[in-house]
Amino acid sequence: MNHILEVKELTKTYGKTEAVKDVSFSLEPGKIYGLLGRNGAGKTTIMNMITARLFPASGDIRIFGEDPYENRGVLSQICFIKESQKYPDTFNISDLFDICSSAFPNWDQEYADSLIKDFNLPLKRRMKKLSRGMLSSAGIIVGLASRAPLTIFDEPYLGLDAVARNIFYDRLIEDYSSHPRTIILSTHLIDEVSKILEHVIVIDHGKLIMNEEADAIRGRAFTVVGPSIKAAEFTNGKNILKSEAIGGLVSVTVLGRLSPTERQNADQLGLELAPVSLQQLIIYLTSASAELKEEKAQ
Numbered sequence: 001m002n003h004i005l006e007v008k009e010l011t012k013t014y015g016k017t018e019a020v021k022d023v024s025f026s027l028e029p030g031k032i033y034g035l036l037g038r039n040g041a042g043k044t045t046i047m048n049m050i051t052a053r054l055f056p057a058s059g060d061i062r063i064f065g066e067d068p069y070e071n072r073g074v075l076s077q078i079c080f081i082k083e084s085q086k087y088p089d090t091f092n093i094s095d096l097f098d099i100c101s102s103a104f105p106n107w108d109q110e111y112a113d114s115l116i117k118d119f120n121l122p123l124k125r126r127m128k129k130l131s132r133g134m135l136s137s138a139g140i141i142v143g144l145a146s147r148a149p150l151t152i153f154d155e156p157y158l159g160l161d162a163v164a165r166n167i168f169y170d171r172l173i174e175d176y177s178s179h180p181r182t183i184i185l186s187t188h189l190i191d192e193v194s195k196i197l198e199h200v201i202v203i204d205h206g207k208l209i210m211n212e213e214a215d216a217i218r219g220r221a222f223t224v225v226g227p228s229i230k231a232a233e234f235t236n237g238k239n240i241l242k243s244e245a246i247g248g249l250v251s252v253t254v255l256g257r258l259s260p261t262e263r264q265n266a267d268q269l270g271l272e273l274a275p276v277s278l279q280q281l282i283i284y285l286t287s288a289s290a291e292l293k294e295e296k297a298q
C-alpha cells in the first residue's frame with residue numbers, strides 16, 4: 001500500500017505537558033479522514049507536526065515517503081487551513097488568491113471564483129474588515145481550490161452559519177469526487193461530518209484510541225432501552241459505556257456488535273435497540289477514559 005503520510009511513534013511535550021504520546025498512523029491516497037477528539041486532546045499539535053510547523057520530541061513523519069521539514073517539494077503538496085489563520089493587514093481576498101496560485105501547483109482559479117460566489121465573499125474588502133464567518137469561508141475556498149494532494153482543515157468553520165457549512169460539505173464532496181485527494185478534517189461537529197468521513201482517527205489525552213474505517217465503526221455500539229431487570233439480563237457480561245434511568249425504564253449503551261440471535265433475544269425481552277452515532281460513541285469513549293484516569297488518580 002502506498003501511503004501519503006506515515007506517522008510513527010510521534011511524541012511531543014510542552015514543558016511538563018505530554019501533548020502527543022507515541023502516536024502512529026498512516027493515510028492512504030484519496031480518502032477523507034476525520035481527526036477527532038476533545039479539546040486539548042493533541043489534534044492541532046499533530047497537524048502542526050505533520051505540516052512541519054513543529055518538531056516532534058521523538059518519532060518519525062514521512063509524507064510522500066519523504067521528511068517534510070524544509071522540504072519545499074513536499075510542503076507545496078500540502079494545504080493546511082487553520083482555525084484562526086492570520087493575514088497581513090493590507091491583504092484582500094484577491095491578494096490571497098494571487099499568493100495561493102503561486103504556492104499551490106494544482107490551484108484552480110476558475111473554481112475559486114465560483115466558490116467566491118457560493119460563499120458570497122467581497123473580493124476587494126480588506127481581510128481585516130471581514131467577519132469571522134467570511135474569514136472562515138476564505139480559508140475553505142483556499143483549501144478546496146488548492147486541490148493539494150494532502151489538504152488539512154482544522155476546525156475550518158468558526159463563525160460559519162449552518163447554510164455556509166452545508167455549502168462547504170456539498171462542494172467538498174463534489175470536488176473530491178472529481179479530484180480525489182487525501183483530506184483530513186478536524187472538527188467538533190462530528191454528527192455533521194460523519195456522513196462524509198471515510199476513516200476516523202480519534203485522539204484522547206495525546207494518545208490514539210481509534211483508527212478505523214467509518215463503515216466499521218457504524219454498528220460498533222448500540223443502546224438498549226427497556227425495563228431495568230430485562231435490560232440487565234440482556235447486557236450482563238457486555239461492555240457497558242453508560243447506563244441511565246429514563247422514567248420507569250433504563251437506557252444502556254453498550255460497546256460491541258449485535259449478532260442476529262442477540263437481536264432476537266432483545267426483541268423477545270421487549271427491549272428496544274437503537275444505533276449509537278459516531279459523535280455519541282466518541283463522547284462515551286473519551287469520557288470513559290477520562291473517568292478511568294480520575295479513578296486511577298484517587
Ligand SMILES: Nc1ncnc2c1ncn2[C@@H]1O[C@H](COP(=O)(O)OP(=O)(O)OP(=O)(O)O)[C@@H](O)[C@H]1O
Nearest residue numbers: 014017018019037038039040041042043044045046
Ligand atoms: N504552545 C503550547 N505551549 C504549551 N502547551 C501547549 C501548547 N500548545 C498546546 N499545548 C497543550 O497541549 C495539549 C494539546 O493541545 P492541542 O492544541 O494540540 O489540542 P487540540 O486537540 O487541538 O485541542 P482543541 O480541539 O481545543 O483545538 C493541551 O494540553 C494544550 O494545552
